[in-house]
Amino acid sequence: MNYIETDLTALDSPHQSFSVPTPNRPPLYCPDSNCEKRFGRQQELNRHIIALHLPDWIYCPYSSCSWRGHRVEDFKDHLEKWNCGLLPTKEHYEIYNTKLVLSWISENGMSIYAVAWHALRFVEQKARELGKLEEWENLWG
Numbered sequence: 001m002n003y004i005e006t007d008l009t010a011l012d013s014p015h016q017s018f019s020v021p022t023p024n025r026p027p028l029y030c031p032d033s034n035c036e037k038r039f040g041r042q043q044e045l046n047r048h049i050i051a052l053h054l055p056d057w058i059y060c061p062y063s064s065c066s067w068r069g070h071r072v073e074d075f076k077d078h079l080e081k082w083n084c085g086l087l088p089t090k091e092h093y094e095i096y097n098t099k100l101v102l103s104w105i106s107e108n109g110m111s112i113y114a115v116a117w118h119a120l121r122f123v124e125q126k127a128r129e130l131g132k133l134e135e136w137e138n139l140w141g
Contacts (some may be wrong), residue, residue, distance in 0.1 A: 003037035031112040046102050055123050056141030060084055061092045068141040117125050
C-alpha cells in the first residue's frame with residue numbers, strides 16, 4: 001500500500017496534510033523535468049505547479065497597490081493587513097485563469113515550459129491593461 005508523503009511538522013498549521021493510504025494509485029509527478037516532486041492527488045500537483053512553476057495569477061486591484069500572489073488566502077490576508085478594501089469578485093483580481101492553463105498540461109499534453117510562457121504573456125497583457133508594466137517588471141511576481 002502506498003502512502004502520500006506528509007510534512008508532520010505542519011500539523012499545527014491551518015493547512016494540514018495527513019498520511020492517507022492510496023491503494024494501487026501511482027504517484028503524480030511534476031511535469032517539470034528539473035523537479036522531482038511527486039504527489040498523491042491531482043489537487044496537490046496543481047497547487048505545486050501554480051506556486052512554483054507559473055507566474056502569480058492574483059493581483060490587488062486597488063490602484064495604489066502592487067501586491068501579487070498565487071493563493072487567495074494570502075490575498076485575503078493582504079487586503080486585511082493593508083486595509084485595501086473588501087474582497088473583490090474573482091474577475092477583478094484574476095490575472096489569468098489557472099484552470100485553463102493547467103488543462104493545457106493535463107488534457108492537451110503541453111509542456112510546463114510552454115504553459116509558463118503563455119501564462120507570462122497573460123501577465124504582460126494584464127499589466128498593459130492596468131498600466132502597471134513598470135510595477136510588474138518581473139512578470140513572475
